[in-house]
Amino acid sequence: MTYNLIQSSQPPVKNRGFLNWLLSNLFSTPANSALTLLSLLFLYWVLPPFFQWAIIDANFIGSDKSACTRDGACWVFVIQKIDFFIYGFYPDEAHWRVNLSFVLFFVFGFLFRFLPVNFIYKILVFMLYPIITYFLISGGSFGLDVVDTDKWGGLTLTLIVASIGIVAAIPFGIVLAFGRKSKLPIIKNLSVIYIEFIRGVPLISILFMASVILPLFFPEGMNFDKLLRALIGITMFQVAYIAEVIRGGMQAIPTGQYEAADSLGLSYWQKMLLIILPQALKVAIPNLIGASIALFKDTTLVLIIGLFDLLAMVHLTGTDNNWLGFDTEGYVFVTFVFWAFCFSLSKYGKFLEVKYNTDYR
Amino acid sequence: MFELLNSRKFRNIASQVITLLVVVLFLSYITNNVFNNIEQRGITTGFGFFNQNASFGIAESAIEYNDTTSTYFTAFLVGLINTLIVSFAGIFFASIIGLIVGIARLSKNYIIAKLSGFYIELFRNIPILLQILFWYNVVLAALPSPKQSISLAGDIFLNNRGFYIPRPIFESGFLFVLIAIILSIVLIYFINRFANKKFDNTGKETPVLLIGFAIIIILPLLTYFISGSPLSFEIPALKGFNYVGGLNYSPEFLALTFALSIYTATYIAEAIRSGIEAVAKGQKEAAKSLGLSPYKSLKIVILPQAIRIAIPPIINQYLNLVKNSSLATAIGYPELFTVFAGTALTQTGQAIEIIFITMLVYLFISLSISLVLNIVNKKLKVKGR
Structure with a gap:
């Protein structure tokens, strides 16, 4: 007796491949089909006109308004004003100083990553970066001309404000988080009052306070410039949020860790700095990145107290008499820049979250 | 002496006292400076200004506000x-x-x-600030002038001065409609309770959602027509350079x-x-x-x-x-x-x-x-x- 094995046949067309995917994903029920068609209609209504405007009909080449003869976007405006958007009123002949600072950031980032020394030394080396950048951008020594802070602007200013706010807030935030977790009532209450007060009011009111009231807090003759005042305000604000993020991280550490540290006879500071904080920071990374993105977006508020960050520059060039009516292009450009920064930061946060997730699951 | 420094209790109290002292000193330093600065610059203080005339215009206000006489x-x-x-x-x-x-x-x-x-x-x-400025400066500013207003569904208009919809005017008879609405809500509440009880006892379901919708639509609508349609609309109309009447959202x-x-x-x-x-x-x-x-x-x-x-x-x-x-x-x-x-x-x-x-x-x-x-x-x- 012989057996003829029947070749297994493929499932019916309906149940495989693309058609199956279509049927089960997009057209499974009448309601679902209607939704699919509606959203396709929406895409058809939005996407082609946008690409028509932004790319196909757009003007890219030229030097003034008259070059924009086609119906679409006038990117000539953005291209002509790009220096303005990046450097603000920073003098043309000194742009290389800003550029060099950008390049140095990556050099130091590279050093930080690959220098074969202890982590503490790496941080010390990296600390050189803000010092060098400060001398480069503000000038006044090493034969560089002084550039006053009211000339700083554009994307440069946005990045300066955001990075100083993010970095300066972390050490203070850690201290405040310790304070709030402390068992000492006075220290705990002072921390709680500060954190809850700052978190309860809008950033703009803190910026107003920093720019209007702060000068009154110090004796006559002690002058802060506008940028420094904004930086103080932004840092004061961010500290409260960072403290809450780190406290959240500390709460996620099992009590066993605290007890183990205590039973090893570690002092409070040894326990907090060597056992709790490293683990808490690791847990808190996603939220730290989230808070940093939030601050990066919030730096745009400095335009209300009269600093010229990227958004303010676009806002300002929209009123340029030679380029009236092109603020749409400006806004689309600045939207794209902010979006690109925030989106890549959030993706970087996801990456770090996976990288530092050392739990054995 | 060292024993004292090593005592946890002493250190706890000392660190708190020091912190408090630093905070208080800093605050008093600031307050002192503030008073000096205020005196030197001749800034008025206090809350007396609350009773003074504000004398500036406010474009939109929900309560009565007068440019010249309001405080x-x-x-x-x-x-x-x-x-x-x-x-x-x-x-x-x-x-x-x-x-x-x-x-x-x-x-x-x-x-x-x-x-x-x-x-x-x-x-x-x-x-968010960028979004606010974008909608305001780019999208809404690009809307047509009042004369070429976009008309959305009848008497609703959209132009670069705002968004205009008819203002409902409630006459006294509308009170009955309000009562009908409240009554139907109460009714639905009791039906829901009854349905839950029935479900618990017998396992049979009542289509509460459907009945509820029917009640809350039909009952007020009936009252509305019986009481003689006590609702009219003030329709925005183009007068001169802009629409007048109706509800206006800037x-x-x-x-x-x-x-x-x-x-x-x-x-x-x-x-x-x-x-x-x-x-x-x-x-x-x-x-x-x-x-x-x-x-x-x-x-x-x-x-x-x-x-x-x-x-x-x-x-x-x-x-x-x-x-x-x-x-x-x-x-x-x-x-x-x-x-x-x-x-x-x-x-x-x-x-x-x-x-x-x-x-x-x-x-x-x-x-x-x-x-x-x-x-x-x-x-x-x-x-x-």
Whole structure:
């Protein structure tokens, strides 16, 4: 007796491949089909006109308004004003100083990553970066001309404000988080009052306070410039949020860790700095990145107290008499820049979250 | 001596005393400087300005406000009310958009899920101030002038001066319609209770939703016609350069509400999505194996558990929305910050009083919302048996 094995046949067309995917994903029920068609209609209504405007009909080449003869976007405006958007009123002949600072950031980032020394030394080396950048951008020594802070602007200013706010807030935030977790009532209450007060009011009111009231807090003759005042305000604000993020991280550490540290006879500071904080920071990374993105977006508020960050520059060039009516292009450009920064930061946060997730699951 | 330093109790007290001393010294240093500076610059102090005439115009006010005779206190109230109005409108729309998008993001429909994801990733990565300025300066400014207004559905008009809808005028007979609405709500409540009891006793279901809809539509509508249609509309009409009559929403209000809703909705959607995703898979499978329909399992199994997780972050977003409404100052919508910390501050020059009052108002709103959050959290806590 012989057996003829029947070749297994493929499932019916309906149940495989693309058609199956279509049927089960997009057209499974009448309601679902209607939704699919509606959203396709929406895409058809939005996407082609946008690409028509932004790319196909757009003007890219030229030097003034008259070059924009086609119906679409006038990117000539953005291209002509790009220096303005990046450097603000920073003098043309000194742009290389800003550029060099950008390049140095990556050099130091590279050093930080690959220098074969202890982590503490790496941080010390990296600390050189803000010092060098400060001398480069503000000038006044090493034969560089002084550039006053009211000339700083554009994307440069946005990045300066955001990075100083993010970095300066972390050490203070850690201290405040310790304070709030402390068992000492006075220290705990002072921390709680500060954190809850700052978190309860809008950033703009803190910026107003920093720019209007702060000068009154110090004796006559002690002058802060506008940028420094904004930086103080932004840092004061961010500290409260960072403290809450780190406290959240500390709460996620099992009590066993605290007890183990205590039973090893570690002092409070040894326990907090060597056992709790490293683990808490690791847990808190996603939220730290989230808070940093939030601050990066919030730096745009400095335009209300009269600093010229990227958004303010676009806002300002929209009123340029030679380029009236092109603020749409400006806004689309600045939207794209902010979006690109925030989106890549959030993706970087996801990456770090996976990288530092050392739990054995 | 060393023994004392080594005693934990002593060190605890000493560190607290030192901290307190530093804080108090710093605060008194600041206060001292403030008084010196105020004296030197000749700034008036105190809260007397509240009773003075404000003498500046406010474009929109819900209460009576007169440019010449109203006081700063009235101006303050106008601003506060506008803040509350724009916050409520923002919260309302953000919740609706957020709920829809959050559920849509988990849809099995590929296009719908991707579109929702795209919306969230796009709008939450753009600064809210930029969005406000974009809607105000680019989109709303590009609308046609009043003479070429876009007419949306009959007597609703949209132009670069604002958004115009007919104003409902309630006549005395409308009271009966109101009573009918209240009556039908009470009726639905009792029907619901009856249906639940019947379900518990017999396992038979009553289509409460359908009956409820029927009652709340038919009963007031009947009363409306019986009482002789006591509702009329004041229709906006083009007179001269603009529309007159009807309800008018300014471009500032529209841009602010729109931007706040669109921006906050992305966060609410994410909260709802993570809430639904956090419900254990076994719960969904159990609901399915009990033979519940997708709608039923969403309604009585998934959502009650998801809401418990989603509500706290959502309330936090409401709080953020209220705080973000202060950005109205960039486009000049007359809410608290624009009116009080803006115009009133420049006119009186009393920065300290005004900024601290403004901060206290926001702080009060924030603390009230946190209070609500705490109560809700307590209510939503899983009750073990």
